[in-house]
């Protein structure tokens with residue numbers, strides 16, 4: 329966390345189940361959060377970016393059993409894969425929480441106690457359907473029957489009949505308060521399609537929620553009744569509070585960062601975050617997060633990604649093949665954030681070679697090489713700016729505001745589109761101004777043109793840092809900008825003529841397909 333003057337910004341990813349190794353979907357959600365966290369830091373916010381692993385519950389217990397390993401050892405191992413992913417993908421998370429940590433057990437048991445003391449938890453017994461894969465309860469009406477006669481949840485998960493003593497949370501008491509919340513804070517859920525879905529789910533009626541299990545052991549025990557393990561979703565959601573210091577509501581991190589600004593999730597778990605979670609918090613009299621945004625689902629070459637189809641996409645293999653920043657850019661540019669998207673090698677290559685190698689890569693390489701060769705390796709002096717110069721500079725100068733607006737709505741693709749519009753204008757400007765001709769006919773004008781272009785490249789590189797940190801570091805390094813000259817507050821401070829630049833080297837190589 330770094331000092332700032334714009335206030336705090338707390339952003340979270342879902343905590344991932346440790347039943348399997350990370351795949352592209354996990355990498356995607358965390359990437360989106362990383363980009364926003366980096367953007368906010370550069371924009372002067374004090375950011376707390378949290379990710380981690382969800383390690384309790386029947387599903388994880390079963391995976392450990394299948395692997396023939398003690399669940400703690402199993403979760404240690406698999407959780408490490410997710411931690412490794414954060415390093416490999418260059419995520420800038422400030423914390424990595426594991427639900428098997430002591431700090432989390434304390435937070436969960438305290439929250440439970442508060443809910444119980446306030447009269448929102450009661451003991452009863454549950455008889456109904458449960459899907460271990462989703463760790464979710466379903467009503468009979470939600471189910472369909474498979475060809476083999478098995479009952480299937482709307483998510484495709486198999487359900488099993490569960491009958492056991494259980495504590496319940498009085499979710500039914502929150503129908504009206506939740507609908508009021510969605511109405512009074514229309515930004516609470518994004519995008520709109522998900523908001524509508526949640527509203528109609530709640531309008532359909534809420535039943536009290538079973539929040540404890542007795543038929544397995546891998547979880548946090550209910551305070552005062554060891555026979556019961558807390559429902560894994562109550563346990564998991566609480567991680568967002570644990571990480572900022574709950575139950576100590578006086579600790580600096582809690583005061584500064586709670587309530588969270590944004591819980592980023594996939595569309596599969598919006599109900600848990602936009603219905604159950606605010607209900608738990610309202611019941612406990614705790615402030616509610618400001619926003620839950622649910623992004624869409626990735627498919628692979630048009631097919632649903634699933635282990636049984638053997639078509640899961642390993643983010644590490646993609647990074648190996650195309651490069652880290654290339655993959656980061658692709659994921660956020662290719663698909664409108666919030667919509668489902670399809671991964672295809674063709675689309676990836678087109679982004680890598682088109683947007684990156686040709687558009688921005690060539691622009692920077694052409695311009696900075698000309699500066700290096702023809703201007704004595706220094707940012708040139710400039711004369712009065714022509715209308716074309718001013719137009720291009722103004723276009724680049726308007727990007728921050730546009731990106732702020734788009735990124736605040738999680739419209740990452742839109743923000744990137746605006747940057748690429750400027751890149752394409754700049755490429756046209758190079759061709760039209762033809763500085764290579766001006767070198768002979770009008771060297772001072774060549775200087776002005778190359779100055780304008782270098783300045784535009786600086787702005788673009790500063791703004792693209794959140795998406796492609798390593799590549800932009802190289803580009804800004806070539807312009808000899810130090811670390812304190814890379815924040816968004818420096819965007820209005822133009823390049824200083826006479827500054828020596830480093831020998832430019834290509835930042836975005838073309839991807840050449842193997843024969």
Ligand code: ME8
Pocket residue numbers: 341342343344345346352353354356357382564565566567593594595596597624625626627633
């Ligand atoms: O649900 N496309 O964990 P999980 C896009 N532990 N995103 C995908 C995806 C795909 N094909 N597949 C997975 C859990 N995701 C709970 C969360 S939070 C308190 C507890 C991403 O390991 C997406 O963000 O099943 C989805 O919501 C998340 O992984 C589910 O991860």
